[in-house]
Amino acid sequence: MSTADRTTDLRNDFPILRRVLPNGRSLIYFDNAATSQKPESVIRAMDDYYRRYNANVHRGVHTLSEEATAAFEAAREKVAKFINAPSPRQIIFTRGATESINLVAYTWGRAHLRPGDEVLITAMEHHANIVPWQIMQEQLGFTLRYAPITDQGLLDLDALPTLLTERTKLFCFVHASNVLGTINPVRDLVAAARSVGARVLIDGAQSVPHMPVDVQALDADFFAFSSHKMCGPTGMGVLYGKRELLEAMPPFMGGGDMIREVTLTGSKWNSVPYKFEAGTPAIAEAIGLGAAVDYLQQVGMDWVHAHEREITRYAYARMAEVEGLRILGPGPEARGGLIAFTLEGVHPHDIAAILDRAGVAVRAGHHCAQPLHDRLGVHASARASFYLYNTPDEVDVLVDALHKAQEIFTL
Amino acid sequence: MSDDLYREAILDYYKHPRRKGHLDAPDFQYHDHNPFCGDEITVELKVQDGVVVDAAFDGHGCAISQATASMLMEEVIGKSLDEIKAIDKEYILDMLGIEIGPVRLKCALLPLKVLKAGAYGLEEWPE
Numbered sequence: 001m002s003t004a005d006r007t008t009d010l011r012n013d014f015p016i017l018r019r020v021l022p023n024g025r026s027l028i029y030f031d032n033a034a035t036s037q038k039p040e041s042v043i044r045a046m047d048d049y050y051r052r053y054n055a056n057v058h059r060g061v062h063t064l065s066e067e068a069t070a071a072f073e074a075a076r077e078k079v080a081k082f083i084n085a086p087s088p089r090q091i092i093f094t095r096g097a098t099e100s101i102n103l104v105a106y107t108w109g110r111a112h113l114r115p116g117d118e119v120l121i122t123a124m125e126h127h128a129n130i131v132p133w134q135i136m137q138e139q140l141g142f143t144l145r146y147a148p149i150t151d152q153g154l155l156d157l158d159a160l161p162t163l164l165t166e167r168t169k170l171f172c173f174v175h176a177s178n179v180l181g182t183i184n185p186v187r188d189l190v191a192a193a194r195s196v197g198a199r200v201l202i203d204g205a206q207s208v209p210h211m212p213v214d215v216q217a218l219d220a221d222f223f224a225f226s227s228h229k230m231c232g233p234t235g236m237g238v239l240y241g242k243r244e245l246l247e248a249m250p251p252f253m254g255g256g257d258m259i260r261e262v263t264l265t266g267s268k269w270n271s272v273p274y275k276f277e278a279g280t281p282a283i284a285e286a287i288g289l290g291a292a293v294d295y296l297q298q299v300g301m302d303w304v305h306a307h308e309r310e311i312t313r314y315a316y317a318r319m320a321e322v323e324g325l326r327i328l329g330p331g332p333e334a335r336g337g338l339i340a341f342t343l344e345g346v347h348p349h350d351i352a353a354i355l356d357r358a359g360v361a362v363r364a365g366h367h368c369a370q371p372l373h374d375r376l377g378v379h380a381s382a383r384a385s386f387y388l389y390n391t392p393d394e395v396d397v398l399v400d401a402l403h404k405a406q407e408i409f410t411l
Numbered sequence: 412m413s414d415d416l417y418r419e420a421i422l423d424y425y426k427h428p429r430r431k432g433h434l435d436a437p438d439f440q441y442h443d444h445n446p447f448c449g450d451e452i453t454v455e456l457k458v459q460d461g462v463v464v465d466a467a468f469d470g471h472g473c474a475i476s477q478a479t480a481s482m483l484m485e486e487v488i489g490k491s492l493d494e495i496k497a498i499d500k501e502y503i504l505d506m507l508g509i510e511i512g513p514v515r516l517k518c519a520l521l522p523l524k525v526l527k528a529g530a531y532g533l534e535e536w537p538e
Contacts, residue, residue, distance in 0.1 A: 347473035347477075349448060349450075349473035349474075349515075349518065350417070350475075353416060353473075353515060370449070379449050379471055408417050409426075
């Protein structure tokens with residue numbers, strides 16, 4: 001089956017793509033980096049849980065609770081296989097990539113970071129991988145450093161040797177940038193961190209949905225991502241960690257499920273991963289994420305990646321034709337499936353409003369990456385981000401609408 | 412090219428903003444921004460005998476926020492502090508003459524928010 005035929009086929013799996021907007025236009029959804037759409041199978045899996053076996057997990061001895069627990073834990077196993085984690089016990093369910101990073105900051109960070117220590121992050125991080133470290137820096141007194149980027153929007157590898165020192169305890173970096181599209185050379189970065197004995201945390205929110213990821217091959221100490229950007233529901237995320245690190249870390253929040261024994265004088269923690277999952281978890285959402293993983297595996301992550309590269313190459317070439325359009329970040333070969341851009345004389349909000357009239361959904365703003373926009377010298381940008389169901393025809397509608405935006409603002 | 416949101420007057424104010432820049436020794440200055448979109452507006456006023464005699468704005472943002480700021484600066488001339496406090500959402504929408512959705516409404520109301528946040532802190536115009 002050709003790529004185009006396959007896409008046509010896959011589009012049928014997403015009910016929302018049949019949506020006609022109030023102005024009569026068909027939906028063209030290019031805001032996948034913010035959140036992806038959900039296939040029928042994910043919606044059905046969550047619906048099925050609520051209709052047939054809604055119950056709390058890890059507690060009841062009744063049939064429904066056993067079924068719910070089995071489905072919940074099966075989802076953990078699916079996720080573990082999906083990113084090639086050695087064991088499902090190394091998959092901690094969180095509310096999203098943001099909470100996953102905060103979990104590391106608040107537990108591992110508190111246990112290991114002291115005045116004189118350094119945490120290195122990069123100039124292309126999402127606020128989710130900046131702010132937790134700023135908060136912890138305030139409390140713990142370590143030093144936060146930023147690895148610079150080049151004018152092309154790549155991490156400046158030449159600057160790393162002076163930034164990574166024996167003081168560096170943790171190097172946190174994004175796998176695929178949500179603005180530049182840059183895919184970072186993870187193995188090189190991990191090797192550089194290892195050479196000074198630093199741990200690494202990788203923000204995989206924009207990589208796991210779009211390409212095959214193997215956390216063992218990457219040698220990640222911590223790896224964070226969200227469910228809702230990979231066909232799964234919101235309110236669900238994952239933190240992967242190396243076993244020995246997770247075992248040694250103190251708990252995150254206190255409450256039910258995370259304890260083994262509670263007395264009036266103290267408590268003993270449950271084993272990993274439950275130690276980090278206080279309270280009743282997002283059960284339907286975990287089951288939904290499991291269904292999303294099944295769906296992506298059935299499509300094939302190699303196919304998803306190849307399809308997005310094709311769309312991105314096409315969009316890059318077509319958008320470059322638009323006069324006054326500046327694409328942020330590297331060329332099409334070095335990027336994932338998104339293109340953030342500015343258009344001379346038209347503010348990103350106005351671009352997004354005019355595209356919306358053509359049925360095209362894009363994001364406008366600083367995409368939770370204000371320091372990066374400062375570095376690039378722009379206040380804001382518009383961003384088109386692609387997924388497995390997008391087609392070149394949709395890109396053509398985008399480009400036509402960009403021409404129209406320019407016409408409106410230059411006439 | 413017709414587009415409701417971007418009617419000619421708004422585009423004209425966006426491309427050729429009136430009252431954009433800074434005043435010499437303003438009697439009143441206030442600045443704010445919208446953290447979600449990054450739009451920024453500074454408002455400066457000069458007051459004589461209890462009414463605004465000069466006004467200017469500075470900042471950056473989308474066509475709606477910038478055009479609204481420019482129009483609003485023209486509107487406030489000759490107004491008293493109480494009259495400025497009485498300017499409301501309807502006033503702005505009438506001034507713009509467009510239908511506007513809830514998201515872009517924030518853009519249209521940012522200049523008013525900046526003006527009023529400053530004005531509400533005042534019992535009377537600063538000396």
